[in-house]
Amino acid sequence: MKKLLLLVLLLYVKSMSAQTDTAYAYVDANYKAVKGWNEATYYYKAYKKDSTSYILSVHNRAGQLQKREIYLDAGLTIKNGQSVVYKNGKPTYKGIYINNEREGIFVSYDTLGNVLRTESYQRDTLNGPYTFYWPNATIQETGNYRKGKKAGEWILQYENGKPAIIEKFTDYGDSYSKTSFDESGKETTLDQIEAPPSFPGGIDKFYMFLARNVKYPRDAAEQHIEGEVRMSFLVTETGAIENVKVERGYHPSLDAEALRVMKLSPKWTPGKLFGKPARVIYSIPIRFSLR
Structure with missing residues (x-):
């Protein structure tokens, strides 16, 4: 759907000759193109910033920004500059794209505007330091990625800064040592430290939810494009889903549909840390298949 919408914008953006030229497109709550403002929930605004860049922004009816991206081309296909959601x-999420690939530090924020996590990318692959924070801004988890996989020592910490879990990985992402500690520093069992979030009814119910809600993008179906999109999102202490993003995309239309559907997800059963509900980053694949 986004691709079809951008094709409409493209007709206008290509004809821009002055920096002030602007094109608009309108969509409903499901991001389906509509005729105009009266039917719109969101609107897209595209304009030529200068000779080498184009701006695309998404707004709600109140005029609040939902997203702002910089593109290298008039076709709005090559992200090149800062992107902010x-x-x-x-x-809630911002970083730099270079030729459609995430590069450098990306930052996620919680609903209060506090830093939630920072992660490092090299050519659109996690590579370098990663940090996840407690609501009080102390570090909850820290470690390093190497070519998309955890490497070296990763530490999960209590809010007071003491280690709760120390896990060690090879450069190939294999865990070979994992030790858990209580708040006094004594070793303890892992199940007393953490429990992952879960979809109500279990993972089979989650895939039933996907089957009911996923609408295979027409352009991908016509081209017989199939593949897996890996999503990541935050499950809050109440089970609400926030900070949904494409962790590893496959095709623009499939990525956009996976993002749309995950935002429709009902509340999950929250994960637990140290016996209490806690916000947890969760990652899951969404498979698109025409069979």
């Missing part, structure tokens, strides 16, 4: 007027 917003919620309630505040950034």
